[in-house]
Amino acid sequence: MKIAVWILADYKHQIGGGFALYDKFIQQIDNYDFSPEIEVCFIGQNSASNYKFKKRYTQLKFFGSLSNSLFSPLQKLFARFSHRIGLLNRFQKSILNSENIDLIFYPVQGFRKIGNFPFVVSNWDTGHKASYAFPELAMNYSFNYRDKWYSKDIFKALLVFAESVAGREELIYYTHLNPDRVKILPLFPGGVVDLQVDKIIQEEKLSHLKLSAGKYFFYPAQFWAHKNHYNLLVAFKQVVKEYPEFQLVLTGSDKGNKKYIVESVENLGLTDNVLFTGFIDNETMLALYSNAAAMVMPSFLGPTNMPLLEARLLHCPVLCSHLPGHKEIMQDGAFYFDPANAVEMANQMIKVLNDHERLGLLEKARTSINNSKFSTEYALAKLNEHFIHLQAIRKAWGKSDKIF
Template sequence: MLPLSKHNMKIGFYFECNMKSGGVYQYAVNMLAAFKENKKHDYIIFTLSPDFPFEDFKDSNWKIVPIGFKRIKNSEEGKSVNEEKSVAPTFRRKINLLIINLLRALRLYRVEIFLARLNSKKRALNFEGHGIDLMVYHGPSEMSYLSNIPSLVVVHELQHRFNRQFPEVWSLGQWEKREYLYKNVAKKATIVIVEIDQNKREFCEIYGRDENTVEVIRCAPPIYLTKNVSEEKKKEVALKHSLPPGFLFYPAQFWPHKNHRNLIEAVKILRDKGEIFHLVLPGSKQELWGEYEKVLQKIKDLKIENQIHLIGYADNDEMSALFALCSAMIIPSFMGRIQTPTIEAWFMDKPVLQSNVPGILDEVFDAALLFDPSNPEDIAEKIHSFSKDENLQKQLVLNGKKVLERWSFSNLSNKLNACIDRFDKKSAR
């Protein structure tokens, strides 16, 4: 157990995402940055991720507990680096993946859920013996209800309820797993956090959660983004990926719901009309659903390889430069009323073109040019009209700055820490 301190509480934080998790990773890092501003508590971070930013959390009231890897000294640089504890965990992961694929092929989804629950229950044992008053989870986690420690759980979305046509939320038992997870989170979590008001209403209505125990705390732009990108850095990134100036930018993993193919179709429609637009698509492949290969084939079939730039995963150092180089952010996703790239674009003073999905106007107001994501012709028309209207481009940037005030880091930090402090006072009664 950690030694007692003069701080009010011991806050545990379960960190399981990596940089390729995209917006989820940035949300988790922002939460931790917010906690750094609240000095009156001790923090114990349990991390499965070698991508955890260890160097940023060295204060005396922070302790990091790696799970599944260890920290070693780099003899050449004198810095701490991460490595697997042994070859065995990697081998076990491969065996586990084979078992999962077999269970899915046999449609034994309940067995998979049962085995995953056993693994989560075992992992939750890591939290014991530290005197933790509250465990924080940056996303829905089985451990939040398998552990007896009071929990704060972030629920990012419930899109499996509204977009069942996509395999990543429906097939291979994904729907059943999500339902089981959310029902138990709703039943047992001490505090639930959502990002927008409509998500709160839906979560409470669907799962019977008391609205007084659900907090709306909006996310914020990633703390690594900077507007001060040197010309040298911009040239370096442009040269590395052979990028032309003024491209359209869509950073997203290759899930089917991200809708890359309709966007690519829109680029082809415009080319047939004599308008050439370049599209830059960073993102991880997500091989499970095979969307990357379908996107690649679509590009080849349409013969627009020279206009579509698949640059793979872009790290934090590159992202600011990519924003600086682009003319606009375009987001054709079928899911999500607010997207992390939308907030990033507002922060980086870039105009946004985005899918017109239910509830979107309550979040973006007039800070995005909306289109029908199911209609490549409409996407193409909006790109065309946007490119020809400089006043519209400038107005979208100005509107984005105004809306961004609702999504600031200070807002996230103040509300999150107030939520923790209210729990502290309540538990002290």
């Protein structure tokens, strides 16, 4: 069976954790030896020049060899709207069939580009129903887009890959998908954990940011409302009363809520203690993880979040909201709190500054790593297993255009 993994040409580093997960996954799939009966390739609508694939990449070109020169703007325009235009959709399906592709794997949730063609898709959350009605989940077009996907489009997938047991249970609960069609493809850390950054370089990175090792808390998150920066600031104000030399480092790009958070920092009198770095490179990210007093993840939205895995592997203590998915990942290797309770959050932040508590937590985190299924290696093995399982289902019929 031949499976094409869809490449998103416009998925950018600034997207944050979603890109880090996607980017590492694509590279790992390219290097993985799948079972002999499974052939994996890549497909997309643009050049994907940022990757040097070992496996075959096929670009769905609407203008043949002219797509990369004179007709490049039209190629991008057609690619953007191809799923809405029947003629373009049929044209792309004809290319898929000529390549003998049986199935498309979309590794990003809520996304399907070619209609009436067999596919499987990843799923990270059903936050518009499982969490609170934050602006990015419930306002403007967001809720309707998500609701259409989860009430209709997702049912067209042969299988859906959830990132955890908690994520699988959440998805089934809110969509009533057939449980046999929801498989676990576990979350794993991004590429930052694979870097080797000399201690001297790490010190230079901290010095550039005017930070001292062990004297700051770290929160890597874009500025969405659901990321809960505000309650973290309220908690941190209590920490600063006891530890005035400590800082809180906030990384990530603005998603509409940063101005409010900056104003909140000023109103809480924390201007000298909170550092906004903006988007940072992976070397700086590693330095911040490796030298922080702790990584704090107060997000309201789960079921899981990738920074927990990254912090754990980089020997950074983890404090996080008590979401079921967080507990599934970290087990006893984190200090948990109610994300709506700033006092509880502050208490955990102060607790981790005690050397005995900190060392005990790190030891438990090391134990949880040894027992963890949230690794790239395990995820790829499960993906291979799911692809093999799909053969008996997908081979029940021939090329899609003969049926639909």
